[in-house]
Amino acid sequence: MKRGSWRTLGLAAAISMMVAACGGGSDGGSGTPTGTLHVAMTDAPACGFDHVYVTVSQVRVNANAQATDSDAGWTTIVPSSPQRIDLLSLTNGVLADLGQAALPAGQYQQVRLVLAQNSGNSLANSIVPTGGTEQPLATPSATQSGYKIIQPFTVQPNTLVDLVLDFNACKSVVARGNGSYALKPVVTATPTTVSGQISGYVATAEAGATVYAEQGGKVVRGTVADSTGKFVLAPLIQSSTQGNYDVVIVQNNVASGIVRAVPVVVNATTTVSTPAAPIALPASSMSSVSGTATPSANALVRALQTIDASPYEIASVNANLDTGAYQLFLPAAAPLVSTYAGSLPLSFAAVPAAAGQYTVEANAASGATQSAPVNATTSQTNLNFSF
Incomplete structure (x- = not known):
């Protein structure tokens, strides 16, 4: 299993300060000021599970809260490789790094979290019930359009913004009558620039x-x-x-x-x-x-x-x-x-x-x-x- 790199909020804040001091982005010759958005993930506790695994393939952001998949204005952040993350390891300020990207300065409204697909016996997304064995976790829309999160945040010119996605595993995993499990996501986004x-x-x-x-x-x-x-x-x-x-x-x-x-x-x-x-x-x-x-x-x-x-x-x-x-x-x-x-x-x-x-x-x-x-x-x- 490949894990994301872990970092604490203190380290994320330190990186933000360093990038801000050096200049977090450029206009790429277009004349439009840019900043940098860095995205990480954390988790709330899960109920009755030893492990809850999800594999993040990309994070997308848009300035329009109503933007659809095919609309313009999306910026995509892609991890260096798909990150299969055990959500239950992300407690007490531990974060999984999902990557970063430069984007035009301004206010953004919508975040989409896109997960990789389960394929055959290769489980990108799965759960391990307490004392049980690993089982697939169905993710109906996550591998297509992604999970939609509405959270306004502002990217200032030449600065880095840390955005933390909190994936509440306890309220996101739902049992089915046949003993299988599905994902009903409860995810929030918090910019660390306004947090403690x-x-x-x-x-x-x-x-x-x-x-x-x-x-x-x-x-x-x-x-x-x-x-x-x-x-x-x-x-x-x-x-x-x-x-x-x-x-x-x-x-x-x-x-x-x-x-x-x-x-x-x-x-x-x-x-x-x-x-x-x-x-x-x-x-x-x-x-x-x-x-x-x-x-x-x-x-x-x-x-x-x-x-x-x-x-x-x-x-x-x-x-x-x-x-x-x-x-x-x-x-x-x-x-x-x-x-x-x-x-x-x-x-x-x-x-x-x-x-x-x-x-x-x-x-x-x-x-x-x-x-x-x-x-x-x-x-x-x-x-x-x-x-």
Whole structure:
């Protein structure tokens, strides 16, 4: 397997500064100022998989958000060779380099991520379920027109812009009734010129915990705490543009932890905990919530916990494409909550009224949404959604 070259956000920022100092592009004799766009990929955690492989053949950008495949104005970035990337290795700020290209200075609106095709026994795109064997990953439109991402970003003359594509494997892989898998992409793009990061530590006993940066109950970025308990959420658009973030920590058999109102500053790290004072969460029993959503709805099912009128996503799963079946595993214990105030260590307090109390929400691909309250202090079955 050929991997992309890995680099951290710090290195990407350093390269941006070096290229800007030297001049990131030229007009090629055309009189049109140019800059350079560098593209990399990162990932949020996956649910129930040991590996999620995708092979990127090219990235395309256009100044027109409505441009079709055959329209003019596309700039194509092609890796030196197709990059078969294990998305689950891209955590805590690790990036896979997808290449760079010069393009006219100006504002761009649309990004297309194009994947290579599976061919016979050669699997360009595949998954390995936890404890299972490698299986093909169907990518219906990815190998033709590519996945469309609408994200405005500006390329200044003679500068380099780093654009990070966040491929959320957890919400992008969907099971089918016959045991196969398909890709329903959830990909965002973030220019590092307007971003920073959040970092911290959970107790080493909770290494492997999933950590999310959320806004309004929606996951913006995610990662997995490493063997030392360290986690890095990056890149995150600056708070002055996007607002503050809530850090949500979830893991099997442990109560959820929430740090509210964490600010992000460009090219800086906001630290919410340290190795000497990590975030330690108490043990919790787990309950399951299961049911079906209308298969044709192609629904994402989320479990939200509301505290002081603010929702926080604790878990999510794609309903099976053919049967509509889903299952969520949720901590029954009270979540621990703190509000970021700039000084460490943070003080956490349990919220007993929220123990086991969730809203389970089914979001259809059409945009339709249904929800129901759930008391998950015990397991619940047959929570069904019809669209």
